[in-house]
Amino acid sequence: PSAIYLKDYQVPNFLIDKTELTFELDEASVVVTARLHMRRNSASNDQSASLALDGGEDMKLIGVAIDNNPLASKDYQLTSQQLEIFTVPDEFVLTCETLIEPQNNTRLEGLYRSSSMFCTQCEAEGFRHITYYLDRPDVMSVFTTTIIADENKYPVMLSNGNEVERGMTEDGRTVVTWHDPFKKPAYLFALVAGDLAVQDDVFKTKSGRAVTLRIFTEQHNIDKVDYAMGALKRSMKWDEEAYGREYDLDIFMVVAVDDFNMGAMENKGLNIFNSSCLLASPETTTDDAYLRIEAIVAHEYFHNWSGNRVTCRDWFQLSLKEGFTVFRDQTFSSDMHSETVKRVEDVSFLRTAQFAEDAGPMAHPVRPASFIEISNFYTLTVYEKGAEIVRMIHTLLGEKCFRKGADLYFERHDGQAVTCDDFVTAMEDASGIDLSQFKRWYSQAGTPELVLSSEYSESSKTFTLTVQQTTQPTPGQDTKLPLHIPIKLGLISHDGKELKSTYDDCREREHVLHLKGEKTVFEFFNVESKPVPSILRGFSAPVKVEYGYSTEELLLLMSCDSDGFNRWDAGQQLAVRELKALIDQVKNSETLIESSDLVSGYKALLLNEELDPAMVALILTLPSQAYLSELEAEIDPQAIYTARDHLTKVIAKALQNEFSSVYSQNTEETVYEPNAAQIAKRALKNTALRYWVESGDVKALEALTEQFANSDNMTDQYAALAIAVEANIDKADSMLATFYDQWLHESLVVNKWLTLSACKEDRKGLEKVNELMSHPAFDIKNPNKVRAVLGGMSRSVQVFHNEDGSGYRYLADQIIYLNKRNPQLASRMCTPLTRWKKYKSILSGLMKSELIRIQKEELSKDVYEVITKSLE
Numbered sequence: 001p002s003a004i005y006l007k008d009y010q011v012p013n014f015l016i017d018k019t020e021l022t023f024e025l026d027e028a029s030v031v032v033t034a035r036l037h038m039r040r041n042s043a044s045n046d047q048s049a050s051l052a053l054d055g056g057e058d059m060k061l062i063g064v065a066i067d068n069n070p071l072a073s074k075d076y077q078l079t080s081q082q083l084e085i086f087t088v089p090d091e092f093v094l095t096c097e098t099l100i101e102p103q104n105n106t107r108l109e110g111l112y113r114s115s116s117m118f119c120t121q122c123e124a125e126g127f128r129h130i131t132y133y134l135d136r137p138d139v140m141s142v143f144t145t146t147i148i149a150d151e152n153k154y155p156v157m158l159s160n161g162n163e164v165e166r167g168m169t170e171d172g173r174t175v176v177t178w179h180d181p182f183k184k185p186a187y188l189f190a191l192v193a194g195d196l197a198v199q200d201d202v203f204k205t206k207s208g209r210a211v212t213l214r215i216f217t218e219q220h221n222i223d224k225v226d227y228a229m230g231a232l233k234r235s236m237k238w239d240e241e242a243y244g245r246e247y248d249l250d251i252f253m254v255v256a257v258d259d260f261n262m263g264a265m266e267n268k269g270l271n272i273f274n275s276s277c278l279l280a281s282p283e284t285t286t287d288d289a290y291l292r293i294e295a296i297v298a299h300e301y302f303h304n305w306s307g308n309r310v311t312c313r314d315w316f317q318l319s320l321k322e323g324f325t326v327f328r329d330q331t332f333s334s335d336m337h338s339e340t341v342k343r344v345e346d347v348s349f350l351r352t353a354q355f356a357e358d359a360g361p362m363a364h365p366v367r368p369a370s371f372i373e374i375s376n377f378y379t380l381t382v383y384e385k386g387a388e389i390v391r392m393i394h395t396l397l398g399e400k401c402f403r404k405g406a407d408l409y410f411e412r413h414d415g416q417a418v419t420c421d422d423f424v425t426a427m428e429d430a431s432g433i434d435l436s437q438f439k440r441w442y443s444q445a446g447t448p449e450l451v452l453s454s455e456y457s458e459s460s461k462t463f464t465l466t467v468q469q470t471t472q473p474t475p476g477q478d479t480k481l482p483l484h485i486p487i488k489l490g491l492i493s494h495d496g497k498e499l500k501s502t503y504d505d506c507r508e509r510e511h512v513l514h515l516k517g518e519k520t521v522f523e524f525f526n527v528e529s530k531p532v533p534s535i536l537r538g539f540s541a542p543v544k545v546e547y548g549y550s551t552e553e554l555l556l557l558m559s560c561d562s563d564g565f566n567r568w569d570a571g572q573q574l575a576v577r578e579l580k581a582l583i584d585q586v587k588n589s590e591t592l593i594e595s596s597d598l599v600s601g602y603k604a605l606l607l608n609e610e611l612d613p614a615m616v617a618l619i620l621t622l623p624s625q626a627y628l629s630e631l632e633a634e635i636d637p638q639a640i641y642t643a644r645d646h647l648t649k650v651i652a653k654a655l656q657n658e659f660s661s662v663y664s665q666n667t668e669e670t671v672y673e674p675n676a677a678q679i680a681k682r683a684l685k686n687t688a689l690r691y692w693v694e695s696g697d698v699k700a701l702e703a704l705t706e707q708f709a710n711s712d713n714m715t716d717q718y719a720a721l722a723i724a725v726e727a728n729i730d731k732a733d734s735m736l737a738t739f740y741d742q743w744l745h746e747s748l749v750v751n752k753w754l755t756l757s758a759c760k761e762d763r764k765g766l767e768k769v770n771e772l773m774s775h776p777a778f779d780i781k782n783p784n785k786v787r788a789v790l791g792g793m794s795r796s797v798q799v800f801h802n803e804d805g806s807g808y809r810y811l812a813d814q815i816i817y818l819n820k821r822n823p824q825l826a827s828r829m830c831t832p833l834t835r836w837k838k839y840k841s842i843l844s845g846l847m848k849s850e851l852i853r854i855q856k857e858e859l860s861k862d863v864y865e866v867i868t869k870s871l872e
């Protein structure tokens with residue numbers, strides 16, 4: 001396999017104005033007839049180029065014709081990746097007939113089967129497994145799709161756009177034709193056929209049009225779509241208000257599919273969702289999952305403008321649509337619930353997982369310069385860091401100019417396939433703000449690190465802040481340039497008040513500093529007393545910050561900062577300090593001794609009844625094993641685990657009474673609703689229960705058992721079970737068994753059971769994982785189940801990081817097996833092993849040898865790229 005490069009981009013030699021597809025669906029095979037109305041692209045600099053169409057080797061070419069004249073085999077060449085036709089006129093209709101076998105498509109790319117239905121996934125390059133095509137996003141075409149199938153088996157037959165015709169073939173099969181008036185790249189094509197149930201609704205757009213909304217699921221799941229439908233309507237309304245974007249077709253359809261590689265897909269007018277990201281009911285769905293469903297429904301809907309109406313020129317620009325759309329869905333969720341809680345959750349995720357990606361062998365810029373397999377670049381960097389870039393633009397421009405920029409972008413590029421540069425240019429043109437240095441964020445990989453120091457002059461009332469930025473080298477990028485970084489800053493007096501200061505001729509409580517150089521000194525005048533700086537409020541840039549706060553200063557920020565995000569962050573910093581000290585003690589086999597600062601800070605929080613319970617829960621949650629691993633120079637998983645466990649128990653014992661009373665105060669009988677107020681209370685209640693159980697109080701165990709057995713909602717029941725597993729209480733195994741028996745008919749709940757069973761810290765863990773993989777509830781065809789078990793296992797310290805290497809070997813075996821079946825999924829499963837260089841030497845060596853073992857196999861492009869880069 002070889003890499004392709006952004007710098008080699010060329011416009012397509014041909015364009016496809018119209019795409020007419022006919023699918024004859026059958027159990028044994030599907031015949032696809034494509035009629036492509038093509039012409040040479042006058043913008044191409046090769047006007048005599050042959051026609052090279054993309055196509056996968058899993059297709060059988062039945063016949064190909066130009067303007068209805070069948071081609072002979074001497075007229076073209078067929079390889080495993082393309083169909084090349086040597087001579088074609090300047091304008092022509094290409095007809096191409098292919099035969100595919102969706103039932104044997106285990107890659108879940110292109111047309112495949114999930115349960116008894118047919119469905120598609122074409123992003124990024126799945127369409128080429130359906131027919132030969134110019135499968136690249138800058139080739140946009142108007143699609144008409146005809147589906148022919150037995151209506152008894154497939155009463156529902158869907159594709160993009162509007163249904164325009166329905167009839168019968170002579171042999172009694174149904175023929176349905178769909179037409180999508182908006183031109184689109186092939187990655188947005190979708191087809192679904194099956195015996196599906198539907199729920200209908202209507203959305204009135206701001207201009208008064210009635211849009212039909214239809215959600216389809218397998219028959220047994222249709223009672224779980226109310227929440228998604230509501231979320232869809234909220235999203236449609238929000239996009240009209242926040243961005244002035246109205247929906248453009250008369251119908252919007254969503255289909256839930258069990259076997260799906262990704263979360264969901266924004267196909268024009270016909271979104272396809274992993275059922276785990278759509279189906280919800282109080283009994284089977286946790287609060288977290290509700291919020292996730294709402295966010296993903298919104299995300300896919302928002303793509304209708306940021307992605308579909310304006311799409312990407314090439315796949316290097318993936319973040320153009322993903323970064324922007326994630327930013328849009330984050331803002332939507334924060335408008336629907338709590339802004340601070342949402343920000344904390346997003347940043348916590350970014351700092352844990354994206355920072356780790358940036359520090360690993362797969363580190364890449366938000367706009368990658370090259371790739372071997374694009375599926376490997378649906379990453380946290382492209383999505384989450386990409387969203388941070390858009391957020392920074394928002395911070396630099398302010399709400400009003402940002403909106404002007406977005407309006408200009410949509411207006412200027414409607415119907416086009418464009419680049420990240422085009423997006424930034426629209427923002428610059430609308431605001432007059434120069435973003436030329438800022439654009440380095442798109443091309444430079446790695447997480448910038450800021451080191452800050454300060455001075456205060458009592459006599460001149462001047463506060464001076466010195467900021468230095470550096471970015472560590474990443475693979476293929478040894479030298480780094482300084483970035484334009486917005487730093488939102490406030491100053492707080494030692495008695496907890498917000499201080500005004502004069503900076504850049506503005507007298508305000510908060511300023512946005514523009515860090516541009518490697519080292520910059522910022523001066524603030526008329527600062528009444530020596531301040532504690534509140535740095536990077538709202539996490540105004542995706543960077544690491546180092547500033548020598550004293551413990552007292554962090555406690556002050558944690559209790560007084562007007563910026564909710566920084567209050568949380570101060571708590572995290574305190575906890576991280578404490579944990580780092582403990583980790584070192586474990587590593588040196590010393591007796592573990594902790595300070596009492598964190599405990600007293602937590603106590604104050606628990607006693608303060610005015611705080612948002614959701615924020616209290618977040619602050620009380622210790623930094624995760626994964627986040628602490630990211631912060632370590634050399635990861636010793638067991639040491640981190642031991643330190644975290646120790647501190648949890650110390651806090652639990654010291655505040656046992658507080659936790660027990662917070663638990664009771666937040667336990668009330670209400671009818672379950674996934675609203676912010678209820679979610680907050682449940683979060684705090686269950687955080688309290690987690691500690692309370694760790695305190696060893698028998699009453700806590702009673703409360704846990706009672707909550708597990710009698711909750712009327714999955715959030716509380718699952719929380720009880722997860723606590724039992726994490727705290728490793730004696731009853732955990734029997735609770736897991738009970739849970740399975742209770743929910744064996746609910747596949748999505750069973751996935752939760754698989755994850756918890758697989759991540760349980762247990763000396764016999766690997767045997768159990770192996771049992772799970774052959775359990776009747778497991779299904780290797782289903783990516784959710786594979787992720788549940790292997791993802792769960794990779795999180796456990798004792799099972800995965802066992803020093804006999806058995807955990808790594810087990811995962812490698814599974815990757816080798818999946819590599820052939822489902823390369824995308826196999827490649828994702830490699831992630832934990834790719835971080836090998838950061839682990840302590842015994843583990844590092846074991847991980848590396850598994851990577852080498854995988855490398856010796858005949859690998860898919862997906863796995864090849866990840867493994868090779870990890871070993872470089």
Ligand code: DPP
Nearest residue numbers: 123262263264265266
């Ligand atoms: N474009 C899809 C999404 O992120 C890919 N799964 O919404």
Ligand code: ZN
Nearest residue numbers: 299303322325
């Ligand atoms: Zn997306």
